[in-house]
Amino acid sequence: MEEKIIEEIISFVKEKTGLKNIHKETNIAAKEYQIFDIDAEFLMESFFEKFNVSYKGFDITQFFYYPHYSWKSIVFFKNFFNKSNKESLQSLTINHLAKVVEKGIWFNP
Helix, strand or coil: CCHHHHHHHHHHHHHHHCCCCCCCCCECCCHHHCCCHHHHHHHHHHHHHHCCCECCCCCHHHCCCCCCCCCCCCCCCCCCCCCCCCCCCCCCEHHHHHHHHHHCECCCC
16 A cells, blocks of 8 residues: 555645644544534545545445434535434444555445
8 A cells, every 4th residue: 555645644634634643543433532413424524525535325224423412403415425323333444445445446445
């Protein structure tokens, strides 16, 4: 995997989220980073757009937490992703995002 892609994704995530001290094994969807709901949607929509990746098959709720007060029911937001709360969430690492960029299409870790 090309280190340049990893560095670009790290820079992108830092810029969009304000996270610091992240590396290729960082799980950006971890609850400790508090990226959820609309913020998670904005981050991933921006990621797919910036890196020209097809998001077909991406289910945001497999990775990011949606609190009970979620804005997801508001009709004027784009329905890019299938949304439903899941009990256990998968990790979404920088390393995996780099592999997705290399392929140009979303695939689950």
